[in-house]
Amino acid sequence: MVFLELHQHYLCVIILFLYCKIKAMSNRKTVAILNVSSNNAILLATHFALEHAVLLFNTDQKLLSRIYEQLLLENPNAQVEPMLCPTNASWEADIIVVSANAFANESLIQQIRKVSTGKIVLILESITDKKNRNSYFEDLFPFSKVIHCCEEKADAMATFSLKGNDLQALATLVTFFTTIGLKINVIFSSTINA
Amino acid sequence: MYEQLFKSIREKVALTPTEMELCKTFFIPKKLRKKQSLLQEGDVCIYNAFVEKGILRSFSIDEKGNEHIVQFAIEGWWITDLASFLTNSNSIYTIEALEDSELLLLTTEARDALMNQIPMFERYQRLLLQNAYIANQARINSALTETAEDKYLNLGKAYPGIVKRVPQHMLASYLGLKPETLSRVRKQISKK
Numbered sequence: 123m124v125f126l127e128l129h130q131h132y133l134c135v136i137i138l139f140l141y142c143k144i145k146a147m148s149n150r151k152t153v154a155i156l157n158v159s160s161n162n163a164i165l166l167a168t169h170f171a172l173e174h175a176v177l178l179f180n181t182d183q184k185l186l187s188r189i190y191e192q193l194l195l196e197n198p199n200a201q202v203e204p205m206l207c208p209t210n211a212s213w214e215a216d217i218i219v220v221s222a223n224a225f226a227n228e229s230l231i232q233q234i235r236k237v238s239t240g241k242i243v244l245i246l247e248s249i250t251d252k253k254n255r256n257s258y259f260e261d262l263f264p265f266s267k268v269i270h271c272c273e274e275k276a277d278a279m280a281t282f283s284l285k286g287n288d289l290q291a292l293a294t295l296v297t298f299f300t301t302i303g304l305k306i307n308v309i310f311s312s313t314i315n316a
Numbered sequence: 317m318y319e320q321l322f323k324s325i326r327e328k329v330a331l332t333p334t335e336m337e338l339c340k341t342f343f344i345p346k347k348l349r350k351k352q353s354l355l356q357e358g359d360v361c362i363y364n365a366f367v368e369k370g371i372l373r374s375f376s377i378d379e380k381g382n383e384h385i386v387q388f389a390i391e392g393w394w395i396t397d398l399a400s401f402l403t404n405s406n407s408i409y410t411i412e413a414l415e416d417s418e419l420l421l422l423t424t425e426a427r428d429a430l431m432n433q434i435p436m437f438e439r440y441q442r443l444l445l446q447n448a449y450i451a452n453q454a455r456i457n458s459a460l461t462e463t464a465e466d467k468y469l470n471l472g473k474a475y476p477g478i479v480k481r482v483p484q485h486m487l488a489s490y491l492g493l494k495p496e497t498l499s500r501v502r503k504q505i506s507k508k
Contacts, residue, residue: 150356213347213418236317240344240426265341 150174151298154215156208156234157181157224162246162273163189164196166219169302171200177211178204181227213237217298218266222247222259231262239265242291247272267291285309317345320368320392321420328443329436339437342430343420348372348413354395355411361400363421367393370417371481374409375489385490388414388478394444414482459492464501467491 152175155163167176171193178193180186190204205211212218212234222245224230243266245259259268269286284295284306292308299306318340325331331339343366348354354372355361365372367389374387374395386409389395400407401424422430431438458467468491472479479487488498 150353210347213345214349216346237345239341240421240423 151216152177152214153217153219154179154205154208154211155219156211156221157227157230158219158221158246159223162221164192166246167193167202168197168200169304170298171197171202172302174201176200176202177214178202179206179208179211181230207233209233209237212241215241217242217244217294219244219246219271221245225259225262235263238263240267242267242269242294244295245270269295271295281305281307283307283309317368317418318343318420321366324366324392325437325440329440331434331436335434335436339430339434342426343422344426346419346421348417348419350413350416353410353412354419355397355400355407355409357408357410358406360404361397361407361409361411362423364394364396364398364401364427365389365411366420366422367391367395368418368420370413370415370419371478372411372413372417372419373482373486374411376408376410383489384492385486388475388482388490390475390477390481414486464491464493464497465505467493468498468501469505 150173153166153170154177155167155170156179158166158180163178163180167178167189170176178186178190180189186204190202193200193202208230218234218238218241220230220234220243243259243263245268247270259270267286267288267290269284269288269291272283272285273281282299282304284292284299285308286292287310289310292310296306296308318336321339321343322331322336325339344363346354346365348370354363354365355374357377369391371391372389372395373385374389374397375383375385377383387395395411397407397409397411399405400409427441431441458470462470468487471487471491482490484498484502485495488495491498493501
């Protein structure tokens with residue numbers, strides 16, 4: 123189910139058009155999930171792995187192993203793979219999912235920035251994160267399509283809010299999330315790129 | 317990451333250092349594993365792919381399940397389904413990596429924007445398409461007129477890198493030969 127909070131009616135038409143167009147393409151994607159907390163990683167990886175390839179990376183290798191083993195226990199057919207290198211994971215990926223907190227690690231940014239050009243970078247933020255850093259990630263990834271994703275709690279009933287200024291990227295993620303059964307809100311930033 | 321791309325561009329046009337830096341921002345770096353697909357039959361082709369490293373093939377499957385390879389692409393080559401890419405129609409081809417590969421992908425929008433912002437890139441694309449058209453005509457002529465032996469020998473002369481890296485049954489498919497025919501041809505050549 124999709125709830126759209128839109129400032130102008132024509133934007134609703136555009137995103138629905140792009141949604142239908144992207145759905146028709148039905149391309150299988152590779153998703154890199156980097157340094158995301160355990161619950162978030164499992165929730166997203168479990169859902170994404172139903173239809174897409176998922177590459178998991180965490181600087182904490184023990185946590186990574188634990189997440190990977192738990193995923194396989196819950197779904198032995200999950201298309202999930204642990205990766206030793208965030209650069210390779212991001213290089214292979216079509217969509218890169220990163221926790222906002224992970225960006226305290228400067229080297230992680232450097233490792234994924236060069237291979238994230240043109241790709242969707244989904245920043246996973248907690249609802250308790252009150253820092254207003256809307257342009258912070260856009261400045262870090264000036265040539266990527268940065269989308270902010272906020273969720274209230276990591277379970278199947280959670281609603282995710284997607285916020286960004288790239289309509290194509292938002293439409294891709296709308297397709298992505300709804301196809302795998304997750305609920306979303308879409309919030310457009312004030313500057314719109316179609 | 318962009319060495320082969322700029323080598324290919326420099327062979328045809330001249331870009332300033334500023335233009336080269338700008339060019340990089342339009343390409344999506346993508347790694348494909350062996351046997352992974354960039355495009356599957358039935359999907360819309362959204363990328364024109366430049367091969368930095370590795371080798372890809374583009375093929376279709378007929379109603380009997382036989383593969384027909386239309387193109388290989390090695391380092392420095394481009395590969396796409398141009399009809400699908402330019403018209404948003406469903407592709408009849410599958411594009412797959414034969415080795416672990418590193419690609420630079422260009423979407424339609426990025427390609428148009430790149431050609432608008434760097435006019436020399438448009439000239440580069442035009443020269444590529446001209447050469448591709450010439451190569452396609454030569455391939456059609458080869459398919460219609462050459463013997464199996466000549467097809468194989470000419471392929472080896474023109475693209476020795478491909479002949480060394482591609483399995484024999486795929487070369488046969490590309491040349492429009494049965495694998496056993498190609499095997500016989502290679503034996504005959506080796507005896508001479």
